[in-house]
Amino acid sequence: MPLCPNDMRYTKLISSYAKGKVLQEENGQFKSHLGVHASMSTSPLLRSILPGLETMVLSIALAAVLLLLVYAAKFRRKTQLPLPPGPKGLPFIGSYLSIPKNAEWITYHKWCKDFNTDILHVNFAGTPLIILDSYEAVNELLDKRSATFSDRPQYTMQSELMGLDFNFAFMRYGQQKLRRLMHQHFHAGASSMLRPHSLKASRNLLYRFLDNPHDVIANLRHMAGETIMALAYGLQVQKYDDPFISTAEKAVYTLLNAASPGKYLVDTFPVLKYVPEWVPGAGFKKKAKECRKLARDMLVLPYIAAKRNIVSGLSSILSNIEFPQLIGVCSPLPKANGHPGGCFTSKCLERLENAGGTAYFSEDTIQCDAGTMYTVSAIGSCILGLLENPHVVRRAQEELDKVVKPGQLPNFEDQSSLPYITAIAKESLRWRDVVPIGRFLPLQLSDFTSDELLAVPRKLLAKEEYKGYRLPAGSIVIPNAWAILHNEETYPEPFKFNPDRFMTAEGNLDDAIFDPERACWGFGRRICPGRHLALDAIWINIASILSVFNVEKAIDGAGNVESTSTGTNSSQSRKNSVPKPYKCSITPRSKEARELIRASATWESLDEEP
């Protein structure tokens, strides 16, 4: 029976329709669950209101779907793990403005304390930074899960524009061949074969201190340069003002400075790399060109000299040897005791030969050059610590005087008998840890000094979980070595230079104390391959300096003790890893010591010794 608008059943039909109850069309008629048939043809009013009803239904359905989606998203968020705790930051830029330009490791550590966590998430303008603030976290992630945590972030400025993509430290994970080459030259056994070079450079350092006692950092830099030129190229440097050392120094500092990841806008917006050099604001292109040239000079100039030495047979060892035989004799190190023999350059010549003469320089040396500068930093900081703690100098000299025979300088063979010197070396690596952090430098940095040395952070290759937190793939992972090495529970009074903390009451090294070496060289598969060489250099230089010199604060013309504050980059405020030049008094302990120093210096290449 047809419905009319006044019929009660009509009203019910409309309301059931509006409630979304199903109406089925049957032969042009609508059937409700009430069993009422409504003929369209017989209800013009119904016909006129139905389109509105359809829209209403659609809207309701849409709203329901939206609600469902929101609920699902909420549900997913609930079931998905949260990010590690961290500052909330502002919309879009996150905590970009809150990350300080300098000593950011202190801020990260403070945030970790505030959030009571050892893993922190910081939103850096959309990029997740994951800060690891304890040894436990670093060990679990960077050491044990090295496969996903060993990649390095890539930056347009350093890799594409400056052409530093050859630098091992900046390379993406997976360069096993290069890593093997580094390992062959610098693993513990091989490094012990490099000791004659470190020993020679340390003897010559003593001589330079005798001649020029005030310029501590310059003397240390020369020592580091001397070692690396010998190891990397088999070259003997000049006594003073060596051109290869000064080129390398300038290059390393400029490159590390300019290559600081994220420093340039082009790192964030790689499309800027296409901007021509003459466009105002494109100064980074000029800088990149300058750095490219510096890197080339640094690598190629000593390389050419080394090759000339080899080919012209200048050295007594190298003369009359055909090219294939030259491999492995560029430095005097034979293939023995686990060392592959030769210097880096000889290995690179080998590769050059294999590659049919394609230019291939000793690129790996750039990292070695940088590494030896880290050594300067460690010894420079050590001397600062000694200046503030004369009792440490006294105790070290007592130990040295008992062990080292009169008329001799300390040697590596004395190492096991000189635990206090080892404790000083450990404390130097801890106190002003040279590489406090795998640094991710924000765009705002513009005030770099040429003294800054940086480590490079990691990039997470795949998503991970830790302590119930979600670590997104692509996150920048920053191990806070500074926090580990200044943990009050591990090291009471952590900002005090106190080598005694590593000693037992009986005067031995205390194995129960957390060894700073577990954090200062980095972690996992990207751990510093030069660590054995570096530790040897630090140890022998500290031992040698203390055995023949008194190290004291300098006295100015008016008889006042000079402050060492210019060299003191306090851990609370510093931004540099390398101490700034500082003055101190380094004087021979006796007339005999002076003579011993003069007699022990050697200016000839080790290659040329009979």
Ligand code: HEM
């Ligand atoms: C006191 C001296 C030194 C310190 C404190 C130091 C520290 C470090 C640190 C913290 C890293 C980063 C590791 C990581 O990402 O976990 C590193 C990497 C590296 N270091 Fe050293 N280093 C020193 C000396 C040297 C020396 C003398 C050499 C070379 C002969 C060297 C070669 C390298 C190389 C090639 C890398 C890159 C490794 C990679 O990315 O796989 N370092 N170093």
